[in-house]
Amino acid sequence: MKQLSLDNLRTFVTVIDLGGYAKAGEKLGRSQPAISLQIKKLEEQLDVRLFDKVGQRHLVNHDGLKLYKSAQQLLALNDEVFNQFQPVSLKGRLRLGIPSEFATTLLPNIIGEFSQLYPNVSLEVTSALSKSLLSKDNLGFDLVMALIDPDTNTDGQLILNDDLVWVGDKNRPMAQDSLSLVLAPDGCVYRSRVISKLKMQTLSWRISYTNADLTGITAAIKQGLGISALARSSVPAQLDIIEHANLPQLGRIKICLFHKDSEHPQASAKLAEFIQSRLAG
Numbered sequence: 001m002k003q004l005s006l007d008n009l010r011t012f013v014t015v016i017d018l019g020g021y022a023k024a025g026e027k028l029g030r031s032q033p034a035i036s037l038q039i040k041k042l043e044e045q046l047d048v049r050l051f052d053k054v055g056q057r058h059l060v061n062h063d064g065l066k067l068y069k070s071a072q073q074l075l076a077l078n079d080e081v082f083n084q085f086q087p088v089s090l091k092g093r094l095r096l097g098i099p100s101e102f103a104t105t106l107l108p109n110i111i112g113e114f115s116q117l118y119p120n121v122s123l124e125v126t127s128a129l130s131k132s133l134l135s136k137d138n139l140g141f142d143l144v145m146a147l148i149d150p151d152t153n154t155d156g157q158l159i160l161n162d163d164l165v166w167v168g169d170k171n172r173p174m175a176q177d178s179l180s181l182v183l184a185p186d187g188c189v190y191r192s193r194v195i196s197k198l199k200m201q202t203l204s205w206r207i208s209y210t211n212a213d214l215t216g217i218t219a220a221i222k223q224g225l226g227i228s229a230l231a232r233s234s235v236p237a238q239l240d241i242i243e244h245a246n247l248p249q250l251g252r253i254k255i256c257l258f259h260k261d262s263e264h265p266q267a268s269a270k271l272a273e274f275i276q277s278r279l280a281g
Helices: 006-018 021-028 032-046 062-084 100-105 107-117 189-198 214-222 265-280
Strands: 051-054 057-060 092-098 121-127 143-148 157-168 178-183 204-210 228-231 240-242 252-259
Touching: 006 021, 006 032, 006 062, 021 032, 032 062, 057 062, 092 100, 092 265, 100 107, 100 121, 100 214, 107 121, 107 265, 121 265, 143 189, 143 265, 157 265, 178 189, 178 214, 178 228, 189 228, 204 214, 214 228, 252 265
Parallel strands: 092 121, 092 143, 178 204
Antiparallel strands: 051 057, 143 252, 157 228, 157 240, 157 252
16 A cells, blocks of 8 residues: 655645745755655655746646645644644643642642653642632632532533542441531531431431541541541542441532633643543543
8 A cells, every 4th residue: 555755745845835945955954856856756656746847946736736735634633643642841830729638539649640740830739618719719729629519500620420428437336326427617518418418317416526627537537526428539548438227318519620710721731631530530
């Protein structure tokens, strides 16, 4: 099967774009005879003349114009393939807003790998409740990851529909007559969902400990202060998913990314890809 040389095609296109063999040779760093040889090889493969010689000039003819359009498309496709695999040189400072439980379970791996690939990008991470991260008063983020109720309309990029699950320590059996809860403060999506579901049950319950940080919540659960609720993808290895007849189903939660007006949109988009790939995986 015959195959056209992309190198010859690029020379051919350059000759037309610059208006002559000599100018093409200067740009490509080749002698005029070398340029002529490449054009001749193309003509021999296609069995057509691509240029008509008028005096000392080579003018592209009808067949040359037909090839010119196809050659541009082939070269563009070739360049696109290489660009997909070419590491992008990114730099700048990114400010990321992320719920604390994901900062604990998701970020360590991402920061390590992202920093190795893009050492000139520095990450400044703020952990807080989703409500606070999305507040109009909380400006300056390049990228925000937040938890959204499934029935809420949002302009965020959905990266995962996750299950809300009960978490605890299986080595500490749950009391049958009363439920002790370890929850984040008011404004937490998990807290609101847990309370609304429990209010529809007859089981007695109380909030025994409040902490906005997953590390603090985990420590309290391990000390036997109660159980909590988390998105399945954020459950740390130290905790167990708890299923019990007395515990209501908590439904689902949307995990979304919000792209802000970043000074470094390429770096922000690349970080978003990292987060999405880790969660979706």
